[in-house]
Amino acid sequence: MYQEINLDKIDMNAEPPAEEPARQYYFMAKCREWVREFEQKNGRRPTAFIQTFGCQMNARDSEKLRGILLRAGYEEGRDETADFVLYNTCTVRDNANQKVYGRLGHLQTLKKKNPGMGIALCGCMMQEAAVVERIQKTYPFVDLIFGTHNIYKLAELLYRCQTEKEMVVDVWDSAKEAVEDLPATRKYPFKSGVNIMYGCNNFCSYCIVPYVRGRERSREPEEILAEIRRLAEDGVKEVMLLGQNVNSYGKNLARPMTFAELLRQVNEVKGIERIRFMTSHPKDLSDDLIRAMQECKKVCRHLHLPLQSGSSRILEIMNRRYTKEQYLDLTERIRRAIPDISLTTDIIVGFPGETEADFEETLDVVRKVRYDSAFTFIYSKRTGTVAASMEGQVPEEVVKDRFDRLLCEVQQIAAKVCGRDAGSTRMVLVECENDHQQGYVSGRLGNNLLVHFPGDASLIGKIVPVKLLESKGFYYIGKMEEAEDRR
Ligand code: SAH
Ligand code: SF4
Ligand code: F3S
Numbered sequence: 001m002y003q004e005i006n007l008d009k010i011d012m013n014a015e016p017p018a019e020e021p022a023r024q025y026y027f028m029a030k031c032r033e034w035v036r037e038f039e040q041k042n043g044r045r046p047t048a049f050i051q052t053f054g055c056q057m058n059a060r061d062s063e064k065l066r067g068i069l070l071r072a073g074y075e076e077g078r079d080e081t082a083d084f085v086l087y088n089t090c091t092v093r094d095n096a097n098q099k100v101y102g103r104l105g106h107l108q109t110l111k112k113k114n115p116g117m118g119i120a121l122c123g124c125m126m127q128e129a130a131v132v133e134r135i136q137k138t139y140p141f142v143d144l145i146f147g148t149h150n151i152y153k154l155a156e157l158l159y160r161c162q163t164e165k166e167m168v169v170d171v172w173d174s175a176k177e178a179v180e181d182l183p184a185t186r187k188y189p190f191k192s193g194v195n196i197m198y199g200c201n202n203f204c205s206y207c208i209v210p211y212v213r214g215r216e217r218s219r220e221p222e223e224i225l226a227e228i229r230r231l232a233e234d235g236v237k238e239v240m241l242l243g244q245n246v247n248s249y250g251k252n253l254a255r256p257m258t259f260a261e262l263l264r265q266v267n268e269v270k271g272i273e274r275i276r277f278m279t280s281h282p283k284d285l286s287d288d289l290i291r292a293m294q295e296c297k298k299v300c301r302h303l304h305l306p307l308q309s310g311s312s313r314i315l316e317i318m319n320r321r322y323t324k325e326q327y328l329d330l331t332e333r334i335r336r337a338i339p340d341i342s343l344t345t346d347i348i349v350g351f352p353g354e355t356e357a358d359f360e361e362t363l364d365v366v367r368k369v370r371y372d373s374a375f376t377f378i379y380s381k382r383t384g385t386v387a388a389s390m391e392g393q394v395p396e397e398v399v400k401d402r403f404d405r406l407l408c409e410v411q412q413i414a415a416k417v418c419g420r421d422a423g424s425t426r427m428v429l430v431e432c433e434n435d436h437q438q439g440y441v442s443g444r445l446g447n448n449l450l451v452h453f454p455g456d457a458s459l460i461g462k463i464v465p466v467k468l469l470e471s472k473g474f475y476y477i478g479k480m481e482e483a484e485d486r487r
Pocket of ligand 2: 200201202203204208244
């Protein structure tokens with residue numbers, strides 16, 4: 001059972017406890033002592049700033065990291081001029097890595113101005129030995145490096161940083177234990193990600209995630225449900241169930257359970273009004289899940305179903321374990337069962353050996369499925385993956401040309417598809433005041449599209465009916481209707 005430990009009741013003269021999470025609360029209290037000394041010296045508390053790169057998993061990890069820093073006494077910093085800067089990194093494509101290296105140079109300049117500044121790096125990039133080596137050699141001003149398997153240890157590592165001079169490096173090859181009962185602060189009070197599983201077993205041949213996130217581990221359903229109930233009590237209306245392949249959830253539990261069953265149970269949690277999930281691997285999407293989506297009223301009419309390539313030949317080399325025909329058949333079955341569903345996808349262009357004919361197959365799927373949106377990526381060679389040593393890397397100009405053609409197709413279709421609800425009234429979860437237009441707020445439809453409409457801050461966190469007056473391609477302009485529950 002989840003229990004936060006009162007930091008004021010911890011005996012600071014005792015040895016640190018060996019068991020978790022008590023050990024981390026002990027170090028949070030230790031850090032807080034350090035923070036008090038800082039405050040006495042400087043007349044203010046130290047600030048901490050986290051920059052997150054990458055996917056929803058990293059975003060959720062950052063909420064946990066932020067929770068620990070705030071409990072340790074830090075104040076939230078607004079940017080990299082903070083006293084403690086933490087980059088939670090991503091390594092799925094090389095440009096994610098380059099961004100981090102680029103910004104490290106800037107951090108060095110800032111540290112010269114504020115020598116007491118702490119610089120820390122964590123996340124997927126740090127799971128690669130070559131990256132850690134490069135940072136140790138080229139960026140010796142970094143104070144702390146840790147990986148994806150020990151984020152729960154931030155308080156202990158931070159305390160070491162505060163009291164030791166050397167760079168602290170602590171990266172584990174695999175997960176030893178899952179420590180969950182630690183504080184987390186949400187970015188939005190009304191919605192939250194919830195990890196249902198960690199890691200990935202699929203080894204798609206281009207992908208580095210299984211190497212940096214480790215093997216697939218599902219959390220016990222009771223733990224997940226308890227966390228969601230707690231979130232609901234705390235005002236959360238929307239949860240996003242997170243995993244690299246949620247469709248294989250529960251296979252390795254002592255008492256196996258399917259993702260469809262979990263979804264039905266989450267649907268019963270009082271106070272939760274919307275349920276989303278990411279990501280679904282097409283090879284494991286069952287008819288029972290389609291039925292569960294149909295039955296569960298709180299599950300959003302949106303499915304992110306990564307295609308990667310439309311060519312069965314390339315899919316095979318990618319180790320995706322479905323063909324073009326199977327994918328198309330799956331989308332048809334989903335559309336038949338849930339006609340108003342929004343489908344979105346991920347596509348890679350320029351995988352080794354991809355020919356013009358293969359690429360045409362991808363365009364063909366895009367035209368047939370008609371996605372609401374698609375994330376399109378240029379293939380990026382990741383050291384250690386099977387594809388990295390494949391023959392036939394596609395020349396850059398060819399990839400660029402295909403990428404532009406794909407983007408054009410995707411956008412033309414999306415602009416039409418996204419506008420299909422114009423004129424109707426839909427429920428919108430209001431997220432924030434609009435930055436660009438005073439007197440407007442912005443929120444999201446069940447299918448995740450943005451809607452801007454006149455309103456004020458008192459609506460934030462509420463689900464309200466909005467008439468969709470005009471489609472602007474990728475968002476709507478609307479007008480709030482009288483409250484009455486329509487979905
Ligand atoms: N687990 C999810 C995806 C995680 S990574 C899934 O299986 O769908 C998110 C996306 O990044 C992938 O869907 C893929 O399209 C893209 N991606 C992963 N590795 C890549 C690489 N080496 N080059 C380009 N894109 C890549
Ligand atoms: Fe990567 Fe494939 Fe796992 Fe997704 S399913 S994280 S693409 S290996
Ligand atoms: Fe990136 Fe790691 Fe997510 S590599 S995409 S942050 S799992």
